[in-house]
Amino acid sequence: MLLTDRLLRSWVRCRRRAWLDQHGPSEQRQWNAHRALALQEQVQSFQALVARRPGHGLAACAAGADAVVGLRVQGAGPAGLALAAHPPLLQRTGGSSRWGDWSYRPVLARQGYRVTREHRLQLALWARLLAPLQQAPVPHGLVVAGGGRQLQQERLALGESLQRQLDDSLERLAGDLDRSEPPPLVSDRKKCTLCGWxxxxxxxxxxxxxxxxxxxxxxxxxxxxxxxxxxxxxxxxxxxxxxxxxxxxxxxxxxxxxxxxxxxxxxxxxxxxxxxxAQRLELGPALPELDAAAGVLLYDIESDPDARDDFLHGFVVLRRSPSGLWPDAGAAAYQPLLALQEHGETRLWLRLRRLLATYPEWPVLHYGETESLALVRLAQRQGAAEAEIAQLRSRLIDLHARVRSSWRLPVGSYGLKAVAGWLGFAWSQQGVDGARCLLWWRQWRQWHRDPGPRGRAARRHLSQIFAYNRDDSLASWTVARWLLDQG
Ligand code: SF4
Missing domain, CATH: 1.10.150.20 (5' to 3' exonuclease, C-terminal subdomain)
Structure with missing residues (x-):
């Protein structure tokens, strides 16, 4: 049996995942935007770390290149297990090896805020296989992160105890892959959002x-x-x-x-x-603010959390008819405000303020606390008066909070996707989620001025982001309508 660094990474995340990677029906494995985002961040971190283009493979190691990609390493593990790995980057360091007065250490691009067991075991495996190849020990690996903004670097010791943990993990991984049935579902299924299975x-x-x-x-x-x-x-x-x-x-x-x-x-x-x-928890109306409202704004933000960038503030403008009926939200105007960081917050605040003032006193409906927190904090940073902030707060209505306080629903999650989906709302773009949207946004940032096909794709992605954002607002209206219809 051949154990690879990919299988080991999957196994550390979820034992079942490694089994499915090896034996599962590959046609049922879905493409996942999280992996593409991770690769994109890896490229940015490596580019920030390495000044010159890396060399490729063994020849580059022999020539003493500062950085090397595309090297496959292999060897034997505990109990004669065959091992193979592709370290994404090797960095030249001191010491001496079979190639001369230099040796290499593996580099890992970290996602998330901390170095985890997954990162340590990956580095330990790469080091284990690199050491005999270069005929020199690999006492350290390097962990990098944040290359798109400010590169962070951390040297990680790859000592004996980590190598023992690696042996233990490899043997347990082999045992799991040998099973005829997959291991059970992971206990904490939040991890599943990142998984293609x-x-x-x-x-x-x-x-x-x-x-x-x-x-x-x-x-x-x-x-x-x-x-x-x-x-x-x-x-x-x-x-x-x-x-x-x-x-x-x-x-x-x-x-x-x-x-x-x-x-x-x-x-x-x-x-x-x-x-x-569904079970009602409170008898009173869940949205009394809408009784006399002339209309509502449906509000949804798209964010790049790592860059702390709320890049899109989208609004659907829903004006009530003179007879008091709510119109078809699908036909309502959509107003996306794209917030480019280089234009500064002041400009964004002025645009938001102008839009909100165009529909004075209309309630602003959103699902979850993100929008109200972001808007109020923005107003505070921009020096808005207390009275204006109080008025803003009074207009913002969190539909998620209203659902939770007034109903118990037959759904496995009270997130917008689950609740609006239960009510029959269908998103217009299949398989799109927040991660895919973030990937599109980062691609747009990178290539939207490119005159070639990449630029065209990036500009198309912006329309897809708008469509996704608008759909989320329409989904939240589906929830609001249901609450209104319950009286
Ligand atoms: S979806 Fe969840 S339980 Fe299934 S393999 Fe992936 S992480 Fe494990």
Missing amino acids: RRLCDQVAAAEGHLSEVSGIGGKRRDLLLSQGIGTLAELAATDPERLAAQLEQADPQHARQHAAIAAELVAQARVQAAGV
Whole structure:
């Protein structure tokens, strides 16, 4: 069996993922924008690290190039396991090797804020295979990040204990790949957003009634419920919440009060999902502000979180008819405000302010707290008066908060996609998500002035970002309409 650095990376993220990479139905594996984003960031970090174009392969190592790409390394691991890897970049460093008075160390482009076990094991594997090839030890690897903005570098020791962890992981990976059935779904299914097998695993989770299907259950809560013998959504729905609270209190007396509240909430949520029927929590209208409103603005922001850049503020303008009826939102005007960082925040604030003033007192509906936090903070940074900020706050209505306080829904998540999807809303672009949108945005930033095909694709991507942003606003209106229709 050949174990590769890719399989090891998948396995550290989720044991099932490595198994599926090796044995799964490849036609069911979906393209995932997160991988493309990671590669794009890797290129930027490497370009910031290396002044000259890297050399290629063994010949470049022998010639003493400062940086080398395209080298395949292989060798034997514990218990005779065959290993192979493609370190994405090698950097020349001191010492002496079979090639002369230099040697190489592997470089890894980190995603996320910290060096993790995944990064350490990747570097350890590359070092393990590089050392015999260059006939020189590889005591350190280099981790880089943030190349598109400010390059961060961290030297990482690849000592004995890490090599022992690597051996242990490789043996366990081999054991998992040997299984005839895939390992179970990962406990914390938040990780699945980054995985190409998500659709396949979602089907398995739904069929199994996996506890992660219940809104509010992450890895830790699932483990807690499993420890009490509750393994599926149906079992949780059939549980007496008071008995569950008592069991949890006994298992973890320090958090007794939280457990009582959590047990009641999780059982109630599981029951709603098992029955497939929404449950009202509050009798009053969920959106009283809309009773007398002449219209509403549907507001959605697109962001590049790593760059702290809210690059698009999109609004759908929905004017009520004189008879009080709400129009078809699909035919309403869409106003995208593109916020280029180089134009500065002051200009953006003036444009937003002008737009909001065009529709005075109209409620501004958004789903989740991102929009209200971003807009209020922007106003504060721009020195808006207290009265103006208070007025802004009073217009902003978070539909997610209203849904949560007034309804329990038969959905596995209260995110916009799940709730609007449950209400029948269909996004106009298949398979597009926030990660894909971010990738398009970064491509637009890079190439929109290019006269060739890349520039044309980048300009088309901007229209696709607008369409996605508008769809999100229309989806949030679907939720608002449903709340209004419930009276
Ligand atoms: S979708 Fe989730 S459970 Fe399935 S392989 Fe990927 S990470 Fe693992």
